Amino acid sequence: MKLKILSAALGAVAFGAVSSASAATLDDIKAKGFVQCGVSQGLAGFSNPDDKGNWTGLDVDLCRGVAAAVFGSGDKVKFTPLSAKERFTALQSGEIDILSRNTTWTMSRDTQLGLNFAGVNYYDGQGFMVRKELKVSSALELSGASVCTNTGTTTELNVADYFRSNKLDYEIVAFEKADEVVSAYDAGRCDVFTTDQSGLAAQRLKLTNPADHVVLPEIISKEPLGPVVRQGDDQWFNIVKWVHNAMINAEELGVTQANVGEMMGSDNPAIKRLLGTEGAFGEKLGLGNDWAANVIKAVGNYGETFERNVGPNTQLKLPRGVNSLWSKGGLQYAPPIR
Amino acid sequence: MAVQEVTSAQEAPKVALFNDPKIRSWIFQIVLIAVIAWALWGMISNAAINLEKQGIAGGFGFLSNEAGFAINFSPFIDYSETSSYGTVFGVGLQNTLVIAFFGIFFATILGFALGVARLSTNWIINRMAYVYVEVLRNIPLLLQIFIWYKGVLALLPTPKNSIDMGVFGAMNVKAYFAPKPVFAEGAGSVAIALLVAIIISVLVAKWAKKRQMATGQRFPVLWTVLGLIFLLPLITYFIVGQPLSFEYPTVGRFGPRGGMPVPPEFTALLLALTTYTATFIAEIVRAGILAVSRGQTEASYALGLRPGQTLRLNIIPQAMRVIIPPLTSQYLNLTKNSSLAVAIAYPDLTSVFAGTALNQTGQAVEILLMTMITYLALSIITSMFMNWYNAKMSLVER
Ligand SMILES: N[C@@H](CCC(=O)N[C@@H](CS)C(=O)NCC(=O)O)C(=O)O
Numbered sequence: 001m002k003l004k005i006l007s008a009a010l011g012a013v014a015f016g017a018v019s020s021a022s023a024a025t026l027d028d029i030k031a032k033g034f035v036q037c038g039v040s041q042g043l044a045g046f047s048n049p050d051d052k053g054n055w056t057g058l059d060v061d062l063c064r065g066v067a068a069a070v071f072g073s074g075d076k077v078k079f080t081p082l083s084a085k086e087r088f089t090a091l092q093s094g095e096i097d098i099l100s101r102n103t104t105w106t107m108s109r110d111t112q113l114g115l116n117f118a119g120v121n122y123y124d125g126q127g128f129m130v131r132k133e134l135k136v137s138s139a140l141e142l143s144g145a146s147v148c149t150n151t152g153t154t155t156e157l158n159v160a161d162y163f164r165s166n167k168l169d170y171e172i173v174a175f176e177k178a179d180e181v182v183s184a185y186d187a188g189r190c191d192v193f194t195t196d197q198s199g200l201a202a203q204r205l206k207l208t209n210p211a212d213h214v215v216l217p218e219i220i221s222k223e224p225l226g227p228v229v230r231q232g233d234d235q236w237f238n239i240v241k242w243v244h245n246a247m248i249n250a251e252e253l254g255v256t257q258a259n260v261g262e263m264m265g266s267d268n269p270a271i272k273r274l275l276g277t278e279g280a281f282g283e284k285l286g287l288g289n290d291w292a293a294n295v296i297k298a299v300g301n302y303g304e305t306f307e308r309n310v311g312p313n314t315q316l317k318l319p320r321g322v323n324s325l326w327s328k329g330g331l332q333y334a335p336p337i338r
Numbered sequence: 339m340a341v342q343e344v345t346s347a348q349e350a351p352k353v354a355l356f357n358d359p360k361i362r363s364w365i366f367q368i369v370l371i372a373v374i375a376w377a378l379w380g381m382i383s384n385a386a387i388n389l390e391k392q393g394i395a396g397g398f399g400f401l402s403n404e405a406g407f408a409i410n411f412s413p414f415i416d417y418s419e420t421s422s423y424g425t426v427f428g429v430g431l432q433n434t435l436v437i438a439f440f441g442i443f444f445a446t447i448l449g450f451a452l453g454v455a456r457l458s459t460n461w462i463i464n465r466m467a468y469v470y471v472e473v474l475r476n477i478p479l480l481l482q483i484f485i486w487y488k489g490v491l492a493l494l495p496t497p498k499n500s501i502d503m504g505v506f507g508a509m510n511v512k513a514y515f516a517p518k519p520v521f522a523e524g525a526g527s528v529a530i531a532l533l534v535a536i537i538i539s540v541l542v543a544k545w546a547k548k549r550q551m552a553t554g555q556r557f558p559v560l561w562t563v564l565g566l567i568f569l570l571p572l573i574t575y576f577i578v579g580q581p582l583s584f585e586y587p588t589v590g591r592f593g594p595r596g597g598m599p600v601p602p603e604f605t606a607l608l609l610a611l612t613t614y615t616a617t618f619i620a621e622i623v624r625a626g627i628l629a630v631s632r633g634q635t636e637a638s639y640a641l642g643l644r645p646g647q648t649l650r651l652n653i654i655p656q657a658m659r660v661i662i663p664p665l666t667s668q669y670l671n672l673t674k675n676s677s678l679a680v681a682i683a684y685p686d687l688t689s690v691f692a693g694t695a696l697n698q699t700g701q702a703v704e705i706l707l708m709t710m711i712t713y714l715a716l717s718i719i720t721s722m723f724m725n726w727y728n729a730k731m732s733l734v735e736r
Contacts, residue, residue: 085697092394092702113700114393134592144590146512151689152697156407160419163408172408173601175683176693184683187492188511189602191592231393 025097025229025236026070026286034076037063038096041081041178044202045310045318046102046122055079059100061305062121062227064298065243066098069282069291074298085152085176088113091230098240099228102196104154109228118240120226121302122310123322123331125219126158127197129204132214134191139218143168148181148190150174155195158221182206196223201316239285246292248334249274250301252325257300260293273337281337292337302332385703400699401427407694409685411601426695430687431712437604437686438673438716441611445672446665448612449619456624467620475617480678482614487606487682494602497593508587508594514605517584518598524578531574532567539563603684607676615672619665626661627653658731666724670717677713687712 029035039047039059047057064074080096091099092114102124103109105117130136130145139162147163149155151174163170173190175181182203185193195203197219204210227244229237250256253271255263264275272278275296276289283289299305303325310318324330355361389396401424408419412429413436421429455467474482492511495501500510507515539562546557575582587597630653638648677688692709696702 085693088697088700089702092392109700112395114389141591144595145592151683151694156694157698160406160408164419170408171410171599171601173410173603173683174407174685174694176680176689180681180683183488184492187488188496189492190512191497232391 025233026239029070029097033071034078035063035067035070035098036078036080036096037066038080038082038087038090038099038101039063040101041083043102043178043199044205045314045316046198046202047079047081047100048202049079049081056309058121058305058309059102059225059227061299061309062100062240062244062247063098065247065295066240068294068298069239069243069246069285069287072288072290072294083152083176083178084150087152088115088228091115091228094230097229097236102199102225103228104196104223105226106154114231115228116231116237118227118229118237119244120224120331121244122198122225124196124198124223124225126155126194126221126223127200127219128216129185129193129200129213130191130216132212136216139216139220140166140168142170142192144170145191146171146173146189147192147194148173148175148185149194150178150181151176153195154221154223159194162220178203179206196225198225198310198316198318201310201318205315235286239287242285242337243292243295244302245334246274246295246337247299247302247305248325248332249337250292250296251303251332252327252334255296255301257296257304260296264293270336270338389703395699395701396704397701398704400701400704403699405695405698407698409690411604411685423695423699427687427691427708430685430689430691433679433685433690434673434676434687434716437607437611437676437679437684440608441615441672441676442669444608444612445615445619445668448616449668450623452616452620453623453627456620457627471617471620474613475621477614479610479614479675480681483606483610483678483682486609487602491602491606500594505584507597510593511602512593513599513601515587515594515597515599517586518596520583520585522581522583524581527578528571528575528581531571535566535570539566542566601684603679603682606682607679607684611672611675615668615675618668618671622661622664622668623657626657629660630656655731659728662724662728662731666721666728669720669724673716673720674713 037060039055039057042048043057045057047055047059049055060079063077063079067077068074070076080090082090082096082099082101087099087101087103088109090096099115100121102122104124105120109115110117128139128142128147130142136142142163147159147170149159149172156172156174159170159172162168173184175184181193181195184190186207193200193203193213197215200215204213207213227240229240231237249270253268253274255271255274260275263271264277266272266275266277269278273281275293276282276291280289282291285291288294300308303320306320306323307313310316312319320330322331324332326333386396402422404420405423405426406419409417409426409429411433413432415425415429415432417425417429452467452471455463456471458464458467494509494511497510497512500508500515502508505517507517509515542557542562543559546559550556585597587594587599589595634652634656635648638652643651676686679686680689680693683689687709692705696705699705
């Protein structure tokens with residue numbers, strides 16, 4: 001898989017298949033009939049295949065939303081599981097149309113990889129997990145510890161910064177595959193498991209005894225996670241950005257998966273613009289005017305996808321916290337549709 | 339080639355310049371090289387243009403940028419998070435060379451032992467070697483790496499219950515904490531003593547050979563050499579006041595720390611590469627020995643050589659000529675197979691440079707190019723050395 005992607009990338013840059021990869025992604029997608037979405041290799045709550053092979057999760061729902069905006073159905077999407085290391089190459093080479101895989105928006109990724117971040121669908125930060133029996137209560141007590149993490153992530157950079165600036169001694173053990181990280185930590189190879197807080201909550205479920213472990217209070221970084229597209233195709237960039245915005249606006253306006261049909265008859269002008277009963281906003285994206293209505297029908301608004309996939313009533317039990325709407329004291333804020 | 343020989347053999351008749359086969363072949367070669375160079379240049383410049391169009395950073399400037407991530411294994415190169423990507427390349431290469439060196443060393447010993455055992459007349463030894471070779475040769479290497487890593491080393495006790503091995507350090511699931519040698523002043527003279535011992539040994543061996551040629555008298559070279567190499571440094575060691583001590587792991591909050599930790603990723607990879615490659619070497623050695631005809635042994639016996647001498651002076655030197663070429667390709671295989679390190683977090687060149695550094699910088703083209711050229715260079719150097727050795731070992735007629 002990795003080789004295939006890399007050679008595709010090399011081939012693409014060396015022999016110039018690039019123009020087709022960067023321009024008119026929407027036309028290509030319409031022609032092939034589905035959206036190709038890059039996801040994780042299995043991270044509960046974000047992108048995870050169930051026992052029937054159906055992908056679910058917050059990141060998956062964003063892709064389904066995009067598919068619904070284009071095709072009117074959230075099922076016209078195929079998923080490519082990618083390790084942290086493979087993900088950007090897969091997007092650059094055109095193997096996938098959108099990368100929605102708990103990926104942190106950083107300046108270097110935004111400016112050096114030929115990619116664009118289309119928004120933030122989960123505001124996160126990096127944390128540490130240790131065994132309870134070690135009786136560690138703060139990350140500052142971790143001097144001399146072995147730390148397991150994934151290669152090719154912001155995680156391995158943050159952990160280096162944190163331990164170095166706090167003058168703590170440590171050993172890093174960095175695996176490519178997320179499952180290897182979990183099993184090495186579980187086997188005792190490492191004293192500490194570090195990744196995004198949401199990732200800790202999800203990967204913890206894979207441990208033999210999740211209750212034997214504790215997440216330390218320190219949050220050592222900002223990890224705004226969001227969808228990524230190739231640079232140079234503004235239309236496709238806009239579509240992904242506005243699908244995400246529409247989901248947030250829908251929550252703000254009280255439009256849900258259950259009431260979207262009924263809301264079509266609403267005379268609130270903001271709802272009318274969102275659902276396409278007034279104006280031609282979809283057309284300007286190259287889509288139908290009911291694009292956002294289709295997104296909500298397929299996956300619901302942002303709050304609904306949050307509650308369904310990662311919220312307090314799921315296995316992950318993540319509080320809404322900073323991911324609440326701005327009007328409720330959180331950071332989720334979308335520009336208006338007008 | 340053939341054409342050239344023909345023309346130079348007989349006086350070449352005067353022909354038009356263009357029809358001169360020698361000049362013609364030169365022209366064709368130059369044209370071919372030009373076409374290849376043009377195609378390569380086209381690919382490279384096209385890649386550069388496309389990368390720029392896609393907004394992907396390019397060039398080799400990143401090599402001096404700070405890497406920012408840690409690497410847990412770097413026996414010789416000083417590496418920290420603030421080191422550059424260029425240093426990351428060095429560390430990756432170092433780790434590949436270290437694993438390849440130890441892998442080749444142990445696989446050769448084990449392989450030769452197994453190869454000889456396969457020819458043993460002792461039924462049990464013979465069958466055991468046979469079963470070993472057949473089983474390990476047919477299990478995919480990646481699987482064997484995982485078996486060692488997850489099935490064996492991951493089952494070692496937790497840091498709290500570490501196995502205390504006294505003077506040999508301690509061992510647990512996190513690492514084997516070997517005692518770390520600490521050299522004090524005077525250690526250099528021990529090294530010099532060793533060097534001197536080696537030089538004297540070489541001279542003694544040369545002299546002994548010459549004398550045997552001339553007079554037929556034999557000299558106990560092996561014992562002299564062993565004595566020299568052990569005793570000279572040892573005596574120096576005591577004279578300069580024992581400049582070597584060992585630093586042992588101490589117990590910290592997270593179990594033993596300090597000493598010279600050997601991570602299980604290294605051990606697992608080394609064990610898997612050694613035991614796997616040894617099976618192929620065993621078969622090569624067996625074939626090599628079988629290739630020396632039985633008559634050679636009989637002739638040696640007839641000349642009054644003892645079995646040990648027969649093996650050492652007659653059979654092995656002849657078998658080596660058959661063994662070396664395929665052995666070379668096993669060494670190359672081992673080196674390349676070491677890149678499976680990626681699977682278990684051993685920071686070799688592929689994992690840490692073509693992996694982590696590639697991902698953090700996004701400069702796939704430059705990094706893959708450097709990695710490919712490096713592996714190619716390693717292969718070429720190994721084959722060159724083995725070719726030289728092969729030429730040295732080949733039949734010299736007197
Ligand atoms: N947000 C970080 C880390 C992302 C990451 O790869 N995290 C791991 C650990 S939670 C992961 O998602 N693994 C799941 C997988 O690879 O399938 C980044 O973008 O670099």
